[in-house]
Every structure is written in structure tokens, then in C-alpha cells.
Amino acid sequence: MSSYKRDTVCVQGGYTPGNGEPRQIPIIQSTTFKYATGEDMGKLFDLEASGYFYSRLQNPTCDSVAAKICELEGGSAAMLVSSGQAASFYSVFNIASCGDHIVSSSSIYGGTYNLFAVTMKRMGIDFTFVAPDCTPDELDAAFRPNTKAVFGETIANPALTVLDIEKFAAAAHSHGVPLIVDNTFATPVNCRPFEWGADIVTHSTTKYMDGHGAAVGGCIVDSGKFDWTKYPDKFPGLCTPDESYHGVTYTERFGLGGAYITKATAQLMRDFGSVQSPQSAFLLNLGLESLHVRIKRHCENGLAVARALKADQRVKYVTYPGLEGDKYYELAKKYLPDGVCGVVSFGLRGGREAAERFMRSLKLAAIETHVADARTCCLHPASTTHRQMTDEELDAAGVPADLVRFSCGLESADDLIADVMQALDAAE
Ligand SMILES: *Cc1c(COP(=O)(O)O)cnc(C)c1O
Secondary structure (H helix, E strand, O other): OOOOOHHHHHHHOOOOOOOOOOOOOOOOOOOEOOOOOHHHHHHHHOOOOOOOOEOOOOOHHHHHHHHHHHHHHOOOEEEEEOOHHHHHHHHHHOOOOOOOEEEEEOOOOHHHHHHHHHHHHHOOOEEEEEOOOOOHHHHHHOOOOOEEEEEEEOEOOOOOOEOOHHHHHHHHHHOOOOEEEEOOOOHHHHOOHHHHOOOEEEEEOOOOOOOOOOOOOEEEEEOOOOOHHHOOOOOHHHHOOEHHHOOEOHHHHHHHHHHHHHHHHHHHHHHOOOOOOHHHHHHHHHHHHOHHHHHHHHHHHHHHHHHHHHOOOOEEEEEOOOOOOOOOHHHHHHHOOOOOOOEEEEEEOOHHHHHHHHHHHOOOOEEOOOOOOOOOEEEOHHHOOOOOOOHHHHHHOOOOOOEEEEEOOOOOHHHHHHHHHHHHHHHO
């Protein structure tokens, strides 16, 4: 499949039916798989043979869809998980333990920030957050001897900053650790972080990949390029025997291309079990089949709405990296030449009250906490998701009280702009 263009992989990657087999990916709705002898199954348990035995670890439907995403990203191995949050957690916890340290961009999804700064900190993993536009020296200074990875988002949700992937990859590699990139907003249609030096990619497939607001899910993809065996002291979990699997050493048995994902499957899925259901994987695949077509339209609508907002006197600022003059325009041109995403954020001159009136007046755009869906949706964080924060705290978090996040769906751009304009009129 790998010689095909990305559009073709979106449609047909990951699953090739044999003669007389179903054209669509079969939903293998089974917890268990049957074997003739205990020895046959024993080999699977020892990771000596590959095959399915229990859907908490692996399921054929999920694996087909993971293989498609793997191919889209240009990776060596991938796994589906139950949510984007599970993907972020596993991607880090697979190579970091109590006493370790991670460097992360400060411009990341709020749920990821909380996972890192609060929950994983309770597990004894420390995080240092650096501004995405820090200098190489500032980035360098964030590392410690126990640093195990660097984390960032290609396009941050909701701040819409663009990660300088090459800068973050260079820093990570100079300290002998991998760069993990959450590529949710860009999708592999618009950016392949592996081409810029990232080592591991994560996704909330809940967003554009599913694209229809149908199923929560996540995915982790390994590039297979990071050489764990050069730093065996840093990554003992990959480079020394796993006693819970009869002494298998993941890098020896599965090579650089398979070690990371096999370990995450064998240990983290076994012990935490955040599986994606086969039914959800099937729905995700339906979304992936049109991802390349939909993303184009999301980006066109995003740019059209951003331009219309920018030209309006009542709008104080517009943040959209695809818009000339945006702080991240140059980085977007480099990393996202085909388009950015459908999400635009902006503030009104009338401040928080005008934003609330604007929200109330929308007719087509629905008020939701969701983003990146076929149907346009809109959120005023200060009065909803971030309502416990003061105006000062909102400013510090980069989500000022007047900020509106507008996620352009697949409707006509004319209708979206008309809805925004009538709501601006009503908000005055
Ligand atoms: C939504 C989101 C997540 C979390 O994903 P869930 O599927 O909601 O768990 C992580 N990262 C980014 C960039 C997101 O937008």
C-alpha cells in the first residue's frame, strides 16, 4: 500500500480483503479468540507468536484501522486506544516512570495539561512547560538528566500556536530522548510530524479523523526511527528483559520498528485496558475514508471565516495561523502548506459581554465543547469550560474572557459567514 498517495490510503489503507471477503472492514465484536491447544495460546501469551487472544490487548478491527493511520503518518507501528487522553498518557508512560521528567510545550490541550501537571505528577513524573516560541537555549535549559521525552502539539487546541517541530526535535535528540507530537488538529493530511523529526505521534481520533462526532477514540503511532538501544540506561523498559513477559527484551525481539508499540500493547493495555471498541474503530474508519476530502473543506471554511472576521471593525483580534499576519503564519507555511485546520479563535471589542451576546445569537453554529466536527460549533470558554477562572487567570492561560473558539464544519462558507455577521450585529 505504501506506494499509494495519501488520499488513496485514506480510502483503502489498512485492510485488503481476500477473495469473497467483506469489502468493508468487518467488526470483530468478540472479546475472545479460540485455539485448538493450550500450547498455541501459550505462545501468544509469551509474545512468541502473533495473533489475537483477548480484545483488551488487540482486536483485528482496531488493528486494521490502526494500520491505516500508521500508513498515513508514515510510521512503523500503531495502536488504537479509547480516547485522545489515553493516547497522551500511554505515549509518555510507556517510557517514563516515577522519578522521571518530561519537557512539554505549554501550549497544549487543557485536558493534556491537567493530565501532565496534576495526575501524572501524582505518579511521580515531573513536567517542565516551555513556551512554544522559546529560544533553543531556553528549551535546552529545561532538560534534566532524568528527562525521558519532549511533548508538543502540531497545532495547539485552543491556542492555535504552531509547533516548530524541527526545533523541538533537535533539542530532544541532542538530549537522547524522543519527541512526541499530538497531531490531532493537523491530521496526517496536512502535516506528517515524522518528516520533520518527530519520533512518536498521538491523536485524539475523536476530532477530524472521526469527523462526525460519533465516537471517542485515540491512536499512537511510532516512527520506528528513535534508537532506544543507544540509551539503554534511559529506557530500561525497552532495552532490558520484561519479567512480566518471561524476560522478553522489546528492542531485541521486535526491533526499533516494533518495540515501543508492542511494549505499550503488552504492558499498558494489559494493565490499564483503555481499548477502543471494534464498533468505534469501524466508525472511525468511515471517517478516515473521507478525511482528505473533508479536511480541505474545513480549511477553506476556516480561512474564509477568519478573513471575514479580520475585515470586521467589531472584531478585536483573530487567531488563525493560515491568515497572513498571524504570529504563526510563517511556521504554518512551512509545516502546513496545504492548509491549517477549521478552528478559528477571535475576540470582540465589546469584551466578555459581547462574546456572550454573540454566542446567544448564533443560529447555525451550535454551542458545544466539541471541535473539529462536520457541523460548525462554537464555544466561549470564559462562560463555560473555563468559568471557574478569574479574568486574570484566563489571560495567563491564554484564553482571555473575550475569546470565542469557532470550529468551522463542512457547511457552505457563505452560510457560516452570514451566521457570524448576524450574530455580530445582534451582539452590538
Ligand atoms: C480533544 C483533544 C485531546 C483529548 O482527546 P479525547 O479524545 O477527548 O480524549 C487531546 N489532544 C487534542 C489536541 C485534542 O483536541
